[in-house]
Amino acid sequence: MITLNNLKFYFPKGKRVFDDVTLSFVAGNIYGLFGKNGEGKSTLMRIMSGLLFPKSGQCRVFDEDISKRTVSCLQNVFIVPEEFELNGLKITTYEQVNSVFYPKFSKDQFYELIAEFELSKDQKISTLSFGQKKKVLIAFGIATNTKLLLMDEPTNGLDIPSKSQFRKIMASVADEQRCIVISTHQVRDLHSLINHVVILNQCNIAFDYSLSKVSNHLWFGKPTQGPQESIIYAEPSFTGKSVLIREDREESEVDLELLFNAVLNNSDAINNVLKNTYHDHAV
Numbered sequence: 001m002i003t004l005n006n007l008k009f010y011f012p013k014g015k016r017v018f019d020d021v022t023l024s025f026v027a028g029n030i031y032g033l034f035g036k037n038g039e040g041k042s043t044l045m046r047i048m049s050g051l052l053f054p055k056s057g058q059c060r061v062f063d064e065d066i067s068k069r070t071v072s073c074l075q076n077v078f079i080v081p082e083e084f085e086l087n088g089l090k091i092t093t094y095e096q097v098n099s100v101f102y103p104k105f106s107k108d109q110f111y112e113l114i115a116e117f118e119l120s121k122d123q124k125i126s127t128l129s130f131g132q133k134k135k136v137l138i139a140f141g142i143a144t145n146t147k148l149l150l151m152d153e154p155t156n157g158l159d160i161p162s163k164s165q166f167r168k169i170m171a172s173v174a175d176e177q178r179c180i181v182i183s184t185h186q187v188r189d190l191h192s193l194i195n196h197v198v199i200l201n202q203c204n205i206a207f208d209y210s211l212s213k214v215s216n217h218l219w220f221g222k223p224t225q226g227p228q229e230s231i232i233y234a235e236p237s238f239t240g241k242s243v244l245i246r247e248d249r250e251e252s253e254v255d256l257e258l259l260f261n262a263v264l265n266n267s268d269a270i271n272n273v274l275k276n277t278y279h280d281h282a283v
C-alpha cells in the first residue's frame with residue numbers, strides 16, 4: 001500500500017501544488033489519475049517515486065518513507081515519466097545497464113514486449129521516434145515487475161493501434177501484488193483498464209472512488225425518465241449527457257470524461273452521493 005499523509009508541496013517561489021493531501025493507493029488496482037493542466041499529476045508521481053520531497057507530511061511506499069530513497073524502497077518503484085531523455089544505446093544495452101537495479105526484472109518479458117511493440121532489440125534508441133522511445137520505456141517499466149508502477153501520460157505519442165495494444169498489455173500485467181497508477185488527459189485511452197479514479201483539483205483530492213462504486217451508485221447517459229432531482233450534472237450541450245443518481249436504473253457504463261467534468265463542476269454533489277452509500281448493489 002502507498003499512503004500520502006497530510007502532504008504539502010510547493011516549488012521554490014512557485015504556487016502551492018498540494019495542500020494537506022491524504023490518500024492511499026492499494027496493490028491489485030489500476031488507478032487513473034486525472035486533473036487539469038498544472039494540477040500536480042506529474043508532481044504527485046515524482047513525489048511517489050522519490051524524485052521530489054514533500055514540504056511536510058509523508059509519502060510511504062510499502063511501509064517505507066520514499067523520501068529516504070533506500071535501495072529496498074526504490075527497487076520496488078518505477079516511473080515512466082511524461083518527458084524523458086534516453087541515451088544513444090542499443091535497446092539491449094539499455095536493458096543490461098538498467099535492469100540490474102530491479103531484482104524482479106524479467107528479461108524475457110521485456111523482449112517479448114519489445115517484439116509486441118514491433119521494435120527490434122538491436123535498434124539504437126536515439127534513432128527511434130518519440131512514440132517508439134515511449135514504448136521502450138513502457139516495456140521496461142512493465143518488465144521491472146516493481147510493486148509500484150507509475151505512468152505519466154504513457155499513451156501520449158502512441159498511435160491509435162498502439163493505444164489499444166497498450167490497454168491490452170496493461171490489463172494482462174495487472175495482478176494482486178502490483179499497484180499501477182496512470183495519469184492521462186486522454187481518458188478514453190484508459191477505457192476498461194482502470195478500476196479506480198483519483199481526480200486532483202485545486203491543490204487537493206476532489207475525487208477518490210473505485211469504478212465499481214461509481215457504477216453502483218451513479219448512472220451515465222441521457223435521462224428519459226425519473227425525477228429531475230436525481231440529475232447531478234448535465235453536459236451543457238445538445239447531447240443531453242448527464243450524471244444521475246442511479247436509483248433503480250440498469251447499470252450504465254461509466255463515462256470517464258463525463259465523470260471528470262461533473263467532478264470539476266461540483267465535486268461536493270458527487271462526493272455526497274458516494275460518501276453516503278453504505279449498501280452496494282450486487283455486481
Ligand SMILES: Nc1ncnc2c1ncn2[C@@H]1O[C@H](COP(=O)(O)OP(=O)(O)OP(=O)(O)O)[C@@H](O)[C@H]1O
Nearest residue numbers: 011012014017035036037038039040041042043044
Ligand atoms: N520545476 C518546476 N518549478 C516550478 N514550478 C513547477 C515546476 N514543475 C511544475 N511546476 C508547477 O507545478 C504545478 C504542477 O505541475 P505538474 O507538472 O505536476 O502538473 P500536471 O498536472 O502534471 O500538468 P499537465 O497536465 O499539464 O502535465 C504547475 O502549476 C506547474 O507550473
